[in-house]
Amino acid sequence: MTVAPSKKARLSVADRRALLEDAACACMARGGIREFTVDKIVAEAGVSRGLITHHFGSMDMLLVAVYSRMYREWIAAISAPHHGRTRLESLVDVLVSPALFSREVLNIWLTLWGEIANNPVLRAEHRARYREYRDTIAAALREAVPPGSSIDVDTVASAFICLVDGLGVQRCVEPDLLPEATARAACWALLSPHLASEVRPVG
């Protein structure tokens, strides 16, 4: 369970913060916001109770750090190099891959969304990150639309993000009802009508 590399080792601020964020994510993945508590997180990280305040100031600030970290990793994952396929194809594949489309990861997102909706600090963080996310998808989309097309890639990207979010909800709540292939098909059902025919994968 608990990773205890050495008994009394002092870590750099960055390393210790990362370790606490990891532990916080593990707790959230396990039981949502109810597991996001000081006691659970420090037990997971194998440190003392005072350390969260020392490094983050408050639980709210740790929550923001976790959110920021999740978004950063998510965008990095969908921006990963694509081997001999279109950017959009590899992007969709990554989104429905076990790395992102797992109950654990999605439970963290679902939990964070519930907090964003009710936490002004988190919402401010969200605003900036969402823009970056949408732009990444819009860029991939722009490469795949037929030349001279009049569609607004930002709008399509927004709708696509909504679908991906909804697929995530479904997958998190009832994983067996939504296999990876079905999710991928749903993605292309939304995207294909806007694309040049040669870039549409088989349905």
Next chain:
Amino acid sequence: MTVAPSKKARLSVADRRALLEDAACACMARGGIREFTVDKIVAEAGVSRGLITHHFGSMDMLLVAVYSRMYREWIAAISAPHHGRTRLESLVDVLVSPALFSREVLNIWLTLWGEIANNPVLRAEHRARYREYRDTIAAALREAVPPGSSIDVDTVASAFICLVDGLGVQRCVEPDLLPEATARAACWALLSPHLASEVRPVG
């Protein structure tokens, strides 16, 4: 704020339960799961602390009651009579109407999803309700697909539900970024390719 129709009136079990469920929904709509507490709910309802245990046994059971109620009302709303339009058209309209597509209602759903993902009792309740929900949409869809079409309406209904869920997340987290018209357009973008051309509304 608090609805206090009479000072010491004794209500029927059904009425009092409904009143407590209303109060619980109001709290959830206001601040998610963090407002779903005994103190907040009884204050909202204007009753004493013991009443939740008396009528529901525990907070967990109240949560299940709230979930059941939300789903019942949601399905009733999308099943409402449609005046001179196809069932599918009026269904989509209701889904993006202020009655359902409001920050308050969606905040309750978002909160409940987070709980379903981590609460076995709620998940069992969800399973039955979701089936009913999907069947309602599949029925409306079946009326709109071209005769002899080979599409699987259940699959399309599932994908559509995911999109609606995702639109709800987006709308709840950042209402201004997703106006009703955009949401409606996203719905039809997913549905239209499967429909007979004469039933597609203008984009």
Next chain:
DNA sequence: CGTGATACTATACGTCCGTTCAGTAAGAGA
């Protein structure tokens, strides 16, 4: 006009929450 059933109140209880803070010890620089 009693009288029993029970909707409802109000208090008390133990647990867990996030934060504070005085104290400890590790490790870099001298």
Next chain:
DNA sequence: TCTCTTACTGAACGGACGTATAGTATCACG
């Protein structure tokens, strides 16, 4: 080797949590 900074510990705090329960008051029924 000494010293100073600070990462880190762990106990203590006040408050909020859900639940249990003894007591009160209301209404149906006789």
